[in-house]
Amino acid sequence: MQFWPRRRAASQTARVRTWAAAKDAKPLGFAGYKAGMTHVVIADNRPNSMTKGEEIPFPVTVIECPPLKVAAVNFYAASYGGNKLATTILAPSLDKNVHRLFPIPKKYDKTIDSAKVENLVDIRILAVTQPHLIGLKKTPEAIEIALGGKVEDKLNYAKTMLGKDINVNDVFAEGAQLDMHAVTTGRGTVGPVPRFGVDIRSHKSQKTIRGPGSLGGWTGNRSWPVAHAGQHGYHLRTEINKWLLKIGTNPADMQMKGGFKHYGVLKSNYVLVKGSVAGPVKRLITFTQPVRPNHRIPNKAPAITYTSLASKQ
Numbered sequence: 001m002q003f004w005p006r007r008r009a010a011s012q013t014a015r016v017r018t019w020a021a022a023k024d025a026k027p028l029g030f031a032g033y034k035a036g037m038t039h040v041v042i043a044d045n046r047p048n049s050m051t052k053g054e055e056i057p058f059p060v061t062v063i064e065c066p067p068l069k070v071a072a073v074n075f076y077a078a079s080y081g082g083n084k085l086a087t088t089i090l091a092p093s094l095d096k097n098v099h100r101l102f103p104i105p106k107k108y109d110k111t112i113d114s115a116k117v118e119n120l121v122d123i124r125i126l127a128v129t130q131p132h133l134i135g136l137k138k139t140p141e142a143i144e145i146a147l148g149g150k151v152e153d154k155l156n157y158a159k160t161m162l163g164k165d166i167n168v169n170d171v172f173a174e175g176a177q178l179d180m181h182a183v184t185t186g187r188g189t190v191g192p193v194p195r196f197g198v199d200i201r202s203h204k205s206q207k208t209i210r211g212p213g214s215l216g217g218w219t220g221n222r223s224w225p226v227a228h229a230g231q232h233g234y235h236l237r238t239e240i241n242k243w244l245l246k247i248g249t250n251p252a253d254m255q256m257k258g259g260f261k262h263y264g265v266l267k268s269n270y271v272l273v274k275g276s277v278a279g280p281v282k283r284l285i286t287f288t289q290p291v292r293p294n295h296r297i298p299n300k301a302p303a304i305t306y307t308s309l310a311s312k313q
Helices: 151-161 192-196
Strands: 029-043 054-064 068-075 084-090 120-128 141-144 177-183 235-249 270-274 284-288 303-306
Touching: 029 141, 029 270, 068 141, 068 151, 120 151
Parallel strands: none
Antiparallel strands: 029 054, 029 284, 029 303, 054 270, 068 084, 068 120, 120 141, 177 235, 177 284, 235 270
């Protein structure tokens, strides 16, 4: 019941509800496309691990991260009921595919100095992905990314980066922890057994054997705590404190034999994240600075002694 309501996500682009605080004036998040999984062998450097100093295998998820382009800057002002968007300044020149996301006005202010906002409390950047650089598709996604530092530092950073590219190694470093935000794989409408894990009753039970069981006088009840059939998958989920093992800038080092299944070969920067990540192949994954990091995970990336490039076909 902690995941409720179990309905379809409003968008395939994950929404970030909370941003961590940071002192440096730089983006607090990035996004990339899930390519697939493989495994690596690392020299365990976790101080409290039972296998410290030994070589152990890790499953890893490969996320391809082409550069993000800062398409706009959002200015937020203090208002009754919370901060509200006051104005948006678009970049002087936008990619030809951005018009697939939102209409671009013919005339608009192209300098941040033209934004005069009273009670300014926050500045965020609106970044668009560039999937055409890796041959994935034409239509990009837009994500709003918070910035660290004070408001003055955020303003200076926004002036510098408006209309320019941001790489993943400009935002994160190897060994960091990440909060992963993604929309899970959709599986349509299913019954209560796969959806909630209710027990299958005896074959001699009355009526159904895959239902939630007898509800007594509440037969026919459709209240929300009762397990019933419905949407399974395609939900927005957040997984905290994933370990960033590697940031690769040479895609030739991660060329799987036969390519990644249903994805192909890498053509841009990529990251290796320990464990699995929600969503199917080609799904946009948003990862941010950890809100409550795990202090048992070291901030230093382990040495990778072997990376499996065997065919996954």
